[in-house]
Amino acid sequence: MSDDDGLLLNFAVPDSSNNSTAPATKSLKIKGGRWKDRRKLQLSLQGRTKEKKVRGVNSVEITKPRLQKRKSDGDTESKIKESAPSEFKRAKFSETKGQSGGKNNSYVSSLFTNNETALQATTEAKPEEKEVTYLPSNAPIKGATTFTGLGINEKLSTHLTDHQRFKYPTKIQKLVIPNLLTTQRDLFVKAQTGSGKTMAFILPIFHKLMMENKRKITRDSGVFAIILTPTRELANQIYSVLESLTRCYHTLVPGIVIGGEKKKSEKARLRKGVNILVATPGRLADHLENTKSLDISQLRYLVLDEGDKLVELGFEETISKITRIIDSCSKIAETVDEWQGLPTRRINMLCSATLQNNVKQLGSIILQDPEMISVDREVEGTILFDDDDDNNVDGEVTGNSHDHESFAPDQLIQDVLIVPPKLRLVTLDACLVNIANKIEQNNAPSRSMVFYSCSDSVNYHYDVFTRDGKKLKKVKDNETGEVKTVLVSPEDSADENDADDSELTAPIIHSNTMVYKLHGSLSQQTRTTILQQFIKDDARFPHKVLFCTDVASRGLDLPNIANVIEYDAPFTIDDHLHRIGRSARVGNKGEAALFLLPGLEEGYIDAKLKVVHPREANLHIVNYEKILQEAFAEKNTTSKNKHDKLGNWDIHATTWHLEIERWLLEDSAALSKASLAFTSHIRAYATHLSSERNFFNVKLLHLGHLAKSFGLRETPKNLGKKSGKNSDKHLDGIDGQSKKMKKEDPRKKMLRMAKLAVKSSNEFNY
Incomplete structure (x- = not known):
């Protein structure tokens, strides 16, 4: 053996003169060298060599005909790439091999493999078929009916048509406005979202306060109407509508109290006086208990907007407290002659897009002998709401059986x-x-x-x-002094006064x-600015x-x-x-x-x-x-x-x-966000109502495939953890079995946490 021999193989070749009937493979022994080389030679001597299989994207085997075609296509494609602009040539990304390693140490995505096929057939209209369209179900009704015809004074009607986008009333406004102007009964208003419910109750209230002749209403007169909403954004929107209406009648003053704002500044505004107050339940209850300058003795209207959401967020007890305080402070009976144009009792109004048992329960808390107004898909009508019979709707129905169901707009x-x-x-x-x-x-x-x-x-x-986006920022030119809005990267626009980078180009x-x-x-503040x-x-x-x-x-x-x-x-x-x-x-x-x-x-x-x-x-x-x-x-x-x-x-x-996946591999902060988002998504998925769990069952989710949609190449290990600081302590306090849970399978742990999350489902969707 020469000195430069790098490998020594000892072959024990079977004796051909041996008459043994034992197979040659059993007596074949190969010694020395690497195991891989020995195994390769052993298989070769046994005639068990395999043809090397060529695999393409997602580990799919490529046969010889396909391989030959691929080579010819590759030559053509390479020519195209050479002639293509440089902006289409991708920079190589160095990364470790994935489970299905690709050429040049690259990761091969399995995005289009092993996907479950949909059971439902597509129902898209064919090009030769004429598309069916329906008339809008929530559009303003053009014709003889105007806001003046509904009883709204001419000054307010002119302001709506000339300075606002309201030319004609909608169906629900046609029914509610005359009713609220003339009746002294409580109202339950049900209509699909986007049909104009807000203006249906704002206009008659504003009209009534404008038309008070014996004594002109000013900010010192007190609060005559309170509008409760489940969210701050909706409260801000209603308040802005009221502000726009005050341009035609300046003596009426709207106000707003919502969570997230400074109570000190709100108290200062209430001290000056407001006539129509928009509020969220929690903050209103706080002011009713602690703000002495809030005068509600003359309250004539209490409106609960989006009643189903108020119940869903658990505001029944707070609303009951609010109504008790209002009742105890009311002095309407003592001042009936002083405000002759206003109702002689407080009118309560509940607005909702649905009519479910929980909404009826809220109605039973604040409504007394209410009249229900609803707009059916085909027929508009009035239904009497009777809470004497276990909160069931009773009385004469001028529509059909669909009056109690909710529908999407016809034109959507x-x-x-x-x-x-x-x-x-x-x-x-x-x-x-x-x-x-x-x-x-x-x-x-x-x-x-x-x-x-x-x-x-x-x-x-x-x-x-x-x-890769940029942010809009106002920049002052030092030479001309002109202020311009330019696009800058978020890093360049970082400022101590910036609340949040919540608007970026995409x-x-x-x-x-x-x-x-x-x-x-x-x-x-950030939420308001973003909107x-x-x-x-x-x-x-x-x-x-x-x-x-x-x-x-x-x-x-x-x-x-x-x-x-x-x-x-x-x-x-x-x-x-x-x-x-x-x-x-x-x-x-x-x-x-x-x-x-x-x-x-x-x-x-x-x-x-x-x-x-x-x-x-x-x-x-x-x-x-x-x-x-x-x-x-x-x-x-x-x-x-x-x-x-x-x-x-x-x-x-x-x-x-793949670009998303690679971005996460390069950016640890982004990867952490992706893992947190995936975990929160799974926990939120588990909070679907029990009546809908037969469609959304968290136990049947393919966690690995779903993690892929978050750019993750594997399922996060901390599925059961709760986001936020001191999360483990929080879970320990709820379950008391944290040590046992740490040893559990991640999926089982996630399911246990999902059950706990159901108790606080609003954490997710809000």
Whole structure:
């Protein structure tokens, strides 16, 4: 053996003269060298060598005919890439091999493999079929009826038609306004969201206070009306409507008290005097108990807006306390002659888009012998509400049996996307890209809303779509002194006075898109600022998107909301109606999309959606692959749009998702946010009502596939942990079995925590 021999193999070759009948493989022995080389040689001597299998994307085996075709295609593709602009050539990313390692030590995504197939067939209209459209069900009624004809004074009516966007009353306004002007009975008003309920009770109250002749009402006269709302955003909106009405009658003063604001400044405003007070229940109860200057002795109207949400948030006890304090302070009987134009008793009014048992229970707390006013889909009518018979609705019904059901507006188009869990994120991007492209083509600015189940998910997805974005900031020119609004990176715009970077451009979607986020964990000042910026027109960004929780689903009248995307399924069907109700308001057109998972969740369509969307032509089951193709298909290479690339749509969709995964690998803070968002999403998913668990069963989720939709390559280990500081202590106090839980399987631990989370479900959707 020479000195430079690097390998010594000792072969024990079987003797050919041996007449043994034993197989040669048993007597074959190979010694020395590496195990891999020995094994390879052993298999070779046994004639068991295998042809090397060529595998492509997602570990799919490529046969010889396909391989030859791929090589020829590769030559063509390489020529295209050489001639393509440099902006389409991707920089290589160095990373460790994944489970399905690819060429050049790269990770191969399994985005389009092992996905469950949808059971429901698509119901999209074919190109040759004529699209069926319906007349708006919540539009103002044009014709002989005007606000003056309903009994509103001419000065207020003129202000509505000349300076506001209210030209004609809606159906619910036609019924409620004359009733509230003439009756002294309590009212229960039920109408679909976006039908004009707010103006239905504001206008007659404002008219009554304006027309008080014997003694003119000023801010010193006291509070005559209180309007309670479940959310601060809705309270702010109603207050802004009242402020706009005071421009035609300056002596009436509206006020607002909500959580999140300084009580000291609110007390100062109440001390000066207000006539109509908008409030959230908790803050109002606080002021009634602690603010002596708040005079409610002459209160004539108590309105509860969005009554179903007030009950859902658990405000029954607070509202009972408020009504007891109001009753104890009332001096209406002593001043009947002093205010002759006002009701001689307090009128209570409950507004709701639904009529469920919990809403009836709230009605029994504050309403006495109420009259129910409802607008049916075909027939408008009045129903008597009788709480003497176990809170059941009784009396003469002038509509049909659907008076007690809730429906989506007739003109709203509802799409249902049955998307495998791994493809959820890239499909959401495709939806937003297609909307942005359509806006660019039609040159028609509009806004979109995307609903998530929890604030952690909102924060994470906001970061995903704005990670290369810039922020608008006002900059003063030192030479000219002119103030200009420019785009700067969030780092450059960092300022101690900046509350939050909650508005950023979204180049990952389109250059014409600005994205905002809104949820209950933000400060009230930030929430108010975000809504103001979102509704503000900006020619540079005709497409504005709001990522939000259900805090933005109730009562908000935001202009030009053309698209609503429910990325996370609603917790109840009523939440669905309120979410999509941000679009298609007061007769306008609107579109909505709901993401569902294949399998069990598809039953939600027949059981729930078809009930609240009875117009068959308005409910479509859409093929998500068509949406992906439209967003990621081959397009003109001269375009500046990031989504216009060479190649097949599925390759580009996979590449887009890989960019998210790689971003998380590079940014530990973003990875932590993604893990937290995934964990919170699973816990929120477990809070669906028991009546809907047969559609949304957390035990049947494929956690690994769902983690993929958050850009995660594996399921987080801390599924059972609660977000926030001292979370372990919190869980220890609730369960008392933390040591045992730490040893549990992550899925079991998550399920245990999900059961605890049901008790505080508002933590997620608000």
